[in-house]
Amino acid sequence: MDVRPADSISSSSLAPALPGIGLRAQHIKEVLARRPDVAWFEVHAENYMHDSAGLAALEQVRAQYPLSLHGVALSLGSAGPLDRRHLDRLKSLADRLDPFLVSEHLAWSAHDGAHFNDLLPLPWTEEALETMSSHVNEVQDVLGRRILVENPSGYLRFRHSTMDEAFFLAELVRRTGCGLLCDVNNIYVSAQNIETDPIEYLALLPAAAVGEIHLAGHAVKIVGNRTVLIDNHASRVSDGVWALYREALTRFGRRPTLIEWDADLPDLDTLMSEAAKAGDVARGI
Amino acid sequence: MPTLHDLQSDFRRFLLGEAPEHLLRLVNGAGLEPAARLSIYRNNMLVTLTAALKATFPVVCRLVDDRFFDYAAHAFIQHSLPAGPCLSEYGDGFPDFLARFPPAASLEYLPDVARLEWAVSRVLRGPCPESSIPLESLASAQGDPARIRLSMVATSAYIASSHPLDRIWQLNQPGVASVEIVLEPTAVYLEIRGADRLQIIDLPAAVWTFRSRIADGATLGTAAAEALAIAPDFDLAAALAALFEANLVVGFL
Numbered sequence: 309m310d311v312r313p314a315d316s317i318s319s320s321s322l323a324p325a326l327p328g329i330g331l332r333a334q335h336i337k338e339v340l341a342r343r344p345d346v347a348w349f350e351v352h353a354e355n356y357m358h359d360s361a362g363l364a365a366l367e368q369v370r371a372q373y374p375l376s377l378h379g380v381a382l383s384l385g386s387a388g389p390l391d392r393r394h395l396d397r398l399k400s401l402a403d404r405l406d407p408f409l410v411s412e413h414l415a416w417s418a419h420d421g422a423h424f425n426d427l428l429p430l431p432w433t434e435e436a437l438e439t440m441s442s443h444v445n446e447v448q449d450v451l452g453r454r455i456l457v458e459n460p461s462g463y464l465r466f467r468h469s470t471m472d473e474a475f476f477l478a479e480l481v482r483r484t485g486c487g488l489l490c491d492v493n494n495i496y497v498s499a500q501n502i503e504t505d506p507i508e509y510l511a512l513l514p515a516a517a518v519g520e521i522h523l524a525g526h527a528v529k530i531v532g533n534r535t536v537l538i539d540n541h542a543s544r545v546s547d548g549v550w551a552l553y554r555e556a557l558t559r560f561g562r563r564p565t566l567i568e569w570d571a572d573l574p575d576l577d578t579l580m581s582e583a584a585k586a587g588d589v590a591r592g593i
Numbered sequence: 594m595p596t597l598h599d600l601q602s603d604f605r606r607f608l609l610g611e612a613p614e615h616l617l618r619l620v621n622g623a624g625l626e627p628a629a630r631l632s633i634y635r636n637n638m639l640v641t642l643t644a645a646l647k648a649t650f651p652v653v654c655r656l657v658d659d660r661f662f663d664y665a666a667h668a669f670i671q672h673s674l675p676a677g678p679c680l681s682e683y684g685d686g687f688p689d690f691l692a693r694f695p696p697a698a699s700l701e702y703l704p705d706v707a708r709l710e711w712a713v714s715r716v717l718r719g720p721c722p723e724s725s726i727p728l729e730s731l732a733s734a735q736g737d738p739a740r741i742r743l744s745m746v747a748t749s750a751y752i753a754s755s756h757p758l759d760r761i762w763q764l765n766q767p768g769v770a771s772v773e774i775v776l777e778p779t780a781v782y783l784e785i786r787g788a789d790r791l792q793i794i795d796l797p798a799a800v801w802t803f804r805s806r807i808a809d810g811a812t813l814g815t816a817a818a819e820a821l822a823i824a825p826d827f828d829l830a831a832a833l834a835a836l837f838e839a840n841l842v843v844g845f846l
Binding site for chain 1: 624
């Protein structure tokens with residue numbers, strides 16, 4: 309990578325098609341001190357919803373790098389209404405940080421006032437599609453911008469689903485105009501866990517809507533007599549996911565790609581080496 | 594076919610330890626028991642929420658070890674799910690839970706250590722910077738000075754304990770070698786200040802009472818009376834000046 313951080317970057321800048329890194333609080337001081345050669349960073353929105361010293365430090369990072377805001381708790385797939393207070397906080401944060409991307413998940417994580425802080429599965433039904441569409445529209449109206457919706461890592465499929473997950477996402481794009489965050493690790497994990505075809509999944513996604521790609525590590529567990537892959541963001545990207553990433557780039561073209569690593573966090577250089585590898589893969593397409 | 598709301602209600606029950614038949618029948622096992630598939634989500638939730646509690650209560654975790662902490666955290670989670678979407682705001686009930694948690698009964702100091710860690714977490718989430726007002730502002734306040742209520746910075750908190758919490762906290766920070774020491778019961782009256790730099794200060798009991806009562810919304814008159822009841826030589830003028838000099842007052846209530 310030979311991109312240098314600009315002195316000031318606005319959201320109107322073209323989204324960098326080079327790899328970025330998920331930024332955790334433990335690395336912010338180092339980033340500010342070193343100004344490492346990283347194209348962009350992404351943070352979890354919920355970690356910065358207080359007007360605290362942590363947010364002030366993030367604003368310093370933002371002054372030097374493009375930033376993507378990744379929401380993990382809006383619970384777009386909840387049957388009930390969206391949490392408007394939370395959405396308003398997201399709006400305030402987005403206004404303050406001027407991110408070049410804002411994303412959320414095809415999942416639910418709250419129900420009747422209780423929050424589970426996990427990305428829980430939806431049935432692929434018309435009712436769920438209407439719910440998601442309504443909530444995505446509401447978010448986009450409040451934020452005044454398009455959001456990206458990320459495909460989930462799956463561990464089950466509901467019997468009463470009437471469509472495939474990828475078709476569900478494509479229809480969500482058609483109904484709301486949202487973009488997609490294609491998490492290649494999630495596709496890989498789901499393919500192993502619920503026996504879907506990852507290449508077919510990629511083929512069903514509307515390529516033009518894909519605005520970002522996520523790459524992450526997963527854990528391999530034995531449950532019963534089966535191998536189950538757990539999307540835990542705690543290790544390097546696996547060989548199988550790198551191969552699927554090549555397929556994704558072949559289909560979608562180069563897209564802003566993020567290295568996600570949230571647990572058992574390594575040093576910044578390890579994250580940068582994973583990002584550099586993603587850059588090498590992209591250049592080889 | 595269940596409504597989305599009904600499915601999510603059943604899923605919630607599963608996450609909290611039940612096994613609703615309706616939900617199990619909806620899951621395509623495909624080589625794995627439906628309950629085993631659903632349990633992956635329950636486990637993921639427990640891992641995430643336990644990690645969030647460990648991030649907020651690292652000293653408690655170090656004092657009891659990871660396995661005991663996980664055990665206590667899982668019991669707490671079943672009893673008290675997050676009420677909001679931000680993980681850093683999760684755990685306000687954990688200190689009281691520990692106080693009622695029979696396996697932790699022999700560790701009398703543990704709930705107070707947890708209270709200190711919750712206070713630390715809260716002040717570090719507070720707004721930064723806050724604009725404090727000078728002592729001279731009092732002169733412009735209308736009415737009886739004894740009835741004035743002050744607004745304190747959100748980045749301060751007050752914890753009193755009969756255990757030396759500040760020492761326990763300091764000895765269990767990252768990088769501090771594990772040592773086994775006997776700490777005599779010692780009453781502490783702690784002021785925790787956050788913003789850009791964390792400070793834990795052991796105050797004289799009367800000063801702590803004065804400041805903590807003001808922080809609770811008491812009038813200056815009430816706070817001073819309670820401080821004087823503890824220490825008849827309590828110097829109100831000096832305490833008031835020190836309060837403002839510490840940049841702890843942001844306005845009037």
